Amino acid sequence: MAAGRGTAAEACVGQVVLPGDVLLLPARPDEDGERLRLGAGAAPRGRLLCGPGLRRCAAGLLVTKCGLLRHRQAGGGATAAGGAYWVDSQQKRYVPVKGDHVIGIVTAKAGDVFKLDVGGSEQASLSYLAFEGATKRNRPNVQVGDLIYGQFLVANKDMEPEMVCIDSSGRSSGMGIIGEDGFLFKVSLGLIRKLLAPKCEIIQELSQLYPFELVLGMNGRIWVKAKTVQQTLIIVNILEACEYMTAEQRKQALAKFSGN
Amino acid sequence: SSPSPSPGDTSVLAGVYGPAEVKGSRELPDRAALEVLLRPKVGLPGVLERSREQLLRQTCEAVLLGVLHPRTAITLVLQVLNDAGSLLSCCLNAACMGLLDAGLPLASLFCGVTCALDPNGAIGLDPTSRQEQEARAVLTFAIDSAERKVLMATSKGSCSVEEMQQCLAAAQRAADTIFQFYRDSVRRKYSKS
Numbered sequence: 001m002a003a004g005r006g007t008a009a010e011a012c013v014g015q016v017v018l019p020g021d022v023l024l025l026p027a028r029p030d031e032d033g034e035r036l037r038l039g040a041g042a043a044p045r046g047r048l049l050c051g052p053g054l055r056r057c058a059a060g061l062l063v064t065k066c067g068l069l070r071h072r073q074a075g076g077g078a079t080a081a082g083g084a085y086w087v088d089s090q091q092k093r094y095v096p097v098k099g100d101h102v103i104g105i106v107t108a109k110a111g112d113v114f115k116l117d118v119g120g121s122e123q124a125s126l127s128y129l130a131f132e133g134a135t136k137r138n139r140p141n142v143q144v145g146d147l148i149y150g151q152f153l154v155a156n157k158d159m160e161p162e163m164v165c166i167d168s169s170g171r172s173s174g175m176g177i178i179g180e181d182g183f184l185f186k187v188s189l190g191l192i193r194k195l196l197a198p199k200c201e202i203i204q205e206l207s208q209l210y211p212f213e214l215v216l217g218m219n220g221r222i223w224v225k226a227k228t229v230q231q232t233l234i235i236v237n238i239l240e241a242c243e244y245m246t247a248e249q250r251k252q253a254l255a256k257f258s259g260n
Numbered sequence: 261s262s263p264s265p266s267p268g269d270t271s272v273l274a275g276v277y278g279p280a281e282v283k284g285s286r287e288l289p290d291r292a293a294l295e296v297l298l299r300p301k302v303g304l305p306g307v308l309e310r311s312r313e314q315l316l317r318q319t320c321e322a323v324l325l326g327v328l329h330p331r332t333a334i335t336l337v338l339q340v341l342n343d344a345g346s347l348l349s350c351c352l353n354a355a356c357m358g359l360l361d362a363g364l365p366l367a368s369l370f371c372g373v374t375c376a377l378d379p380n381g382a383i384g385l386d387p388t389s390r391q392e393q394e395a396r397a398v399l400t401f402a403i404d405s406a407e408r409k410v411l412m413a414t415s416k417g418s419c420s421v422e423e424m425q426q427c428l429a430a431a432q433r434a435a436d437t438i439f440q441f442y443r444d445s446v447r448r449k450y451s452k453s
Binding site for chain 2: 016018019020053055062064065066067068089090091092093095120121122157158
């Protein structure tokens, strides 16, 4: 049945899409093969980015995951030819992506390389030289069972993921071994993205409750440390429950604790 | 894991695990290795469960984009909670919802529909256990959501080719209702966040 195969992409932004839906992209005005473009007037040819949950197919974009369709305009563009489309989906299982900052657990030391469990299908490798100020003589003090906050240098479906704890200029910028104590737990990937959004309400409300340290890994892992064990556990429970609570219920829960 | 749709009282619980680490021999170099485990309500899994597992696995592999996750294992566990007829199509629906809920990349969705041909030749959809026993033939189809094509067809009993075509047409029409149910369930899930 050819009817109903494909709806315009712009019409679906903000709505739920299912795998198998085909999204048609607007025809680009400068794609007229018959006429040659004369003169220096070059229209900005925006490249459309196909984000997570979408794949290119003959007619346009094929949806591969269920979720809400999102769109971001290309910077400074009046045309809809640029920008990015992606599907906001809920998932618990992490798949390594290059550039993501994650929390890994050291599982083995094999010569010059540490093996880290990042919650994916394969363990990631981390060289001992990939720390700030590390040299062959000055090795970082990493033991099995330590928590490391780093980012993926190499992460694709064909190769073993590699992590580093320095950025491109050689500075650690917050990455490295996570200190002692604290509590590590796992939440869904959607909640992490919500917490990482700028000016997240949940983090602001929690910081008014107790002072605490927080590390968020894109692989769904969160590390929390507050002054006492009880405060740490309260924050952990609130963060875990945030997935299912509405803003109202969260404010009520926090009001109960700020009285203590 | 995700709950199960049920025609009548048949219900199946589906759990999806993956993409996860795979044990040496089962590793495939170019795509994900999908394993389906079907657990009956009572007793140990037998030959019937094994053959249904293979049917489910082949259907799921047809829609799953396994090439995006090579050298990984995806496990789909189906637990039968109650069997009141049309069990295979219920398992197919539960499997599809499980894969959808887990966020695995799929090229399209699929659903299962069972047709029973009674001795007079009348077609009944989603038969109960009793109707299945009294029927001349019971056919189960897996229909995909993109173009309503048949992903899997299995039959028990005897029927003519024309009757099979009529059952297939009825199943394709019924598939629309199931796909609308999927869409409504997903909408409900995302409206809460």
